[in-house]
Amino acid sequence: MTDTIGQVGRDDSLKELAPKLVHEARNILNAMRAQLALLKKKVASNAQGIERHTATLDRLIVDLDSLFHSFLTYARPNRSTLQPVDVCQIASEVLDFVSLDLQQSRVEVVQDISPDVPPVRADRDRLRSVLLNLVLNAKQAMPDGGRLTVRIRPACDEGVLVEVQDTGQGMKKEIQEKIFEPFFSTKPGGTGLGLAIVRQAVDEMGGRIEVQSEEGRGTIFRLWLPVAGQVMTQAAEQPANR
């Protein structure tokens, strides 16, 4: 048996999450059944407007797939391979990847990258997914456009500080307290697993994450990552702002 206390704790929390996953999946399935009933009626009476229902069904199938995919990422994350990683390069790659999407959403991007950022100790793929989740959340918080700023700089004995800031809708305190909980979402079609995956990855990389937000003004996520080959100080080992 290779079970550790951590593994037992993890299995317990997965048991608690299973009913929530089923609940979310059933909501989507119920919505699909309702669309199918409308579709059947229209087909039977040769009515117009069938495409609207097939498009909604398509979207709901994507939502269900994304729910299962995110849940598996959360429940069974790949083993981290921690190695020296250039976080500035990963941030640029992520911003390139979503640049068209950001442009279409009228989001201006500002990259404020310090020239002397050391390599961090991270898992490359998981760090990419952390930054992508933060950037996508920032974009979604600015439906009418705005400014996304990514700042990266050394933070003395706290490793490297990465900030992802938006000028979007911001969050009330009550919302901020729940955002890292699995399945917490205020978005239609959101799985609410994005930030749970982010926090899990950051914890496993030995970093920490905090949020600062003001309703109507915007949000900053601050992420501290350990420098490759250095041990984080006590200050950096405080629990994340949860």
Ligand SMILES: Nc1ncnc2c1ncn2[C@@H]1O[C@H](COP(=O)(O)OP(=O)(O)OP(=O)(O)O)[C@@H](O)[C@H]1O
């Ligand atoms: N930059 C942000 N500005 C405002 N609210 C945010 C921001 N980032 C996260 N949130 C809030 O935190 C909630 C949880 O975010 P999370 O990324 O975990 O899930 P989601 O974005 O709702 O769904 P998914 O990531 O699966 O698409 C969001 O629904 C939103 O209410």
Ligand SMILES: [Mg+2]
């Ligand atoms: Mg998200």
